[in-house]
Amino acid sequence: MKKIIYLFIGVGLIAGLTFWAMNLETKSKATDISLIAFAVEDTASVDKIEIFDSFYNQQFTLTRNKQGKWEGPDHMCVQQEIPNMMLETMYKITLKGYVPQSAMKNMKKLLMAQHKEVKIYQKGKWVKTWYVGHSTRDHMGTHMLLKTPEMESDNPVIMGMKGFYGILEPRFFADARKFECTNLFSYKRTELKEIEVINRVYPQDSYKVTIGxxxxxVSSNGTILNNVNKDNLTYYLNGFENIHYNQANYTFSPFQVDSIKAHKADYELNIKGTSSSYHLKMYRRPDPDTPQTGDSIIYDVNYLWGIKQDGDIVRIQYYTVGPLIEGKLVFIEN
Structure with missing residues (x-):
């Protein structure tokens, strides 16, 4: 009888240990999966992204408004393709591999020293934080850590993105200048009332177009011009829509910007529309690829510095604004 009792006890212990081991294995697998669950399946419900760059000590917050459009702080206009690129990364992110145990301590130290912290919110609630670190040696993966309300990973893993070959770190940044909308102005021809170009490089090429x-x-330095090609003038006036600058200022300090503003602009473009006006100052810039010797300056033929109406200085392609300040070459017949 005792043997039968011992047998039942033994079987019970074995069954209990087996169940415990299986349960432990299941929990371990669930934990392992949760540590690499970076992906966000429902990106349509993501309504806020907070980004902190530990190297530059910069922070930027993107918020989706009621109309579904992304904005920066204080309703700042941002380029929509940037948050959309981030959402694509959140959806397509995938595991590339694990960090070897021998390198784990050093990789974690490097990642914590320099990383991009990306906090993701869905319907107003924080759901995940990514710590985006440095790339792998082959530049095909990115070292990352994950944190959620339920858990926090201690060990970096190597992440990639479906259909993308490269590193993920450049897809996240906190410099407000990179987010800002690049539009300067946009006027349809029917909205224009007056265009004035002041050309201080070649004053004889200054002109004013008044549209009734x-x-x-059309006049130049106070003299009415009669040799105007009307078709070419119409073509010229059609060129004032969707004018953008090329790049924010990454070159000048605030002191240098003030010094530039203290000088008269090489070109000025004054636009009067039916409901708004725009004034753009432009300065030639020395060609950065040409050694400057002697008293003469070789100017860049591709870019100008522009002062926007809000006072910010930006880089503008001559390809964009050149046709707007060289109108006499377009519609004046010699």
């Missing part, structure tokens, strides 16, 4: 309801007047 059924007519127009």
């Amino acid at each position: 309801k059924d007519n127009y007047t």
